Amino acid sequence: MKTTEKLDLFGKISMGYLVIESKKIAAWKVFCEAGLGMHCDTDRDDFLAFALDEHRRRLIIKRGPAEDYRAVGYQLASKLELEEIRRRLAAHKIEVAEGSAKEAQERGVTAFWRFEGPKSLAIELFIDAEHRTDPLSMHTSAFVTGNGGMGHMAITSRRPEEMQRFWQEIFDARLSDYIDERIAGVDLDLAFFRLNSRHHSVAIASTRGIQMDPIRSKVQHVNFQVATLEDLSSAFRRLQDLGFEMAHEIGQHPNDKELSFYVFSPSGFEMELGWAPLEVDEATWDVTKYHGMSTWGHKPEKRGMRHFLLTNFTNLTQGTKSLLRSEFNPLVEEK
Numbered sequence: 001m002k003t004t005e006k007l008d009l010f011g012k013i014s015m016g017y018l019v020i021e022s023k024k025i026a027a028w029k030v031f032c033e034a035g036l037g038m039h040c041d042t043d044r045d046d047f048l049a050f051a052l053d054e055h056r057r058r059l060i061i062k063r064g065p066a067e068d069y070r071a072v073g074y075q076l077a078s079k080l081e082l083e084e085i086r087r088r089l090a091a092h093k094i095e096v097a098e099g100s101a102k103e104a105q106e107r108g109v110t111a112f113w114r115f116e117g118p119k120s121l122a123i124e125l126f127i128d129a130e131h132r133t134d135p136l137s138m139h140t141s142a143f144v145t146g147n148g149g150m151g152h153m154a155i156t157s158r159r160p161e162e163m164q165r166f167w168q169e170i171f172d173a174r175l176s177d178y179i180d181e182r183i184a185g186v187d188l189d190l191a192f193f194r195l196n197s198r199h200h201s202v203a204i205a206s207t208r209g210i211q212m213d214p215i216r217s218k219v220q221h222v223n224f225q226v227a228t229l230e231d232l233s234s235a236f237r238r239l240q241d242l243g244f245e246m247a248h249e250i251g252q253h254p255n256d257k258e259l260s261f262y263v264f265s266p267s268g269f270e271m272e273l274g275w276a277p278l279e280v281d282e283a284t285w286d287v288t289k290y291h292g293m294s295t296w297g298h299k300p301e302k303r304g305m306r307h308f309l310l311t312n313f314t315n316l317t318q319g320t321k322s323l324l325r326s327e328f329n330p331l332v333e334e335k
C-alpha cells in the first residue's frame with residue numbers, strides 16, 4: 001500500500017497581516033504612524049492600512065463597532081502548504097472559504113482562504129502579498145519581519161490544551177518554552193509556540209484552577225519587532241508624548257530575552273513593541289520552564305491596586321463573565 005508522507009509545515013508559515021475593527025480611526029492613525037512609527041499606506045475615514053516592510057499592507061484597521069481583532073493572516077511558502085492545511089482542516093470538517101477579490105485587495109494579497117479559528121478569530125491563509133512600489137516613510141528605521149513574519153500574538157484561553165492542539169495539529173507549531181506567574185492571587189500559565197525561527201508566533205495564556213478568560217479581545221496582544229534599540233526607545237517616548245498609556249513600561253522577558261514595552265491601543269487592548277528577541281536554533285533548543293513573566297521591568301505606568309485589577313491579565317470582572325460562555329475551538333466543534 002502506498003503511504004503519503006505528511007508535509008512538515010514548520011518554517012513555511014509566518015504571521016502576514018492583521019485586521020482590526022474599530023470606531024477610533026483617527027486615534028489609530030496617530031497611534032500607528034506617529035506613535036509606533038509605521039508607514040501609512042492608506043488613510044480613509046473608514047479604513048487604514050499600514051506597512052512595515054516590502055509588503056504593501058501588514059496592519060489593517062476597518063471602521064466597525066468591535067474594538068477587536070477580526071482576522072489574522074498567515075503567509076504560506078507555496079501552494080503545497082496551502083493544500084496540506086486544507087487537507088488537515090477538511091479531516092476535521094472545518095470549512096474553508098475563499099475571500100472575495102475586494103477583501104484580498106484590502107489585505108494587500110492576491111488571494112486568501114479563511115476559516116473560523118479558536119475563539120472565533122478568523123484565520124486567513126495566503127501565499128502572495130502585493131509589494132510596495134513607493135519607499136517607506138516612517139519614524140522606525142525598520143521592522144524585523146522576513147522568515148519569522150511580522151511578529152507574534154498572545155491569546156488567552158479557557159481551553160488551553162485544545163488551543164495548543166489546534167496550533168500543533170494544523171500548523172505543526174513547536175513548543176519553545178513555558179512561563180508561570182502569580183498575579184493578584186491568580187496563577188497564570190503561558191506556553192510559547194513557534195512556527196518558524198522566531199522564538200514564538202503564538203503564546204497561549206490560561207489561569208490555573210478555575211479556568212477564566214480575563215481578556216475581552218480575541219487576542220491579548222500582538223508584538224511587532226523593531227530593528228534597533230533606538231527604534232524602541234524613540235517609539236516609547238513618542239507614544240508617551242502623544243498621551244498613550246503604557247500597560248507595561250520597558251522590561252525583558254526571561255525566555256526570548258526580548259526587550260519590550262506594552263502600550264494600550266486606541267481599542268483598549270495592548271500592543272507590544274520589542275527589540276532583539278533570540279532566534280531558536282533547532283539543533284540545540286531545549287524546552288524550559290521559567291517562573292515570572294519578566295526578568296526586570298514591565299511595570300505598569302499607572303500603579304495602584306484598583307488600576308491593577310482593572311487591566312491586563314487581572315481583569316476579574318471579565319474573567320468572571322467568561323465563565324458563562326463557552327469558547328469555540330474548531331477541532332472540537334463546539335460553540
Ligand SMILES: [Fe+2]
Nearest residue numbers: 152154223272
Ligand atoms: Fe509578547
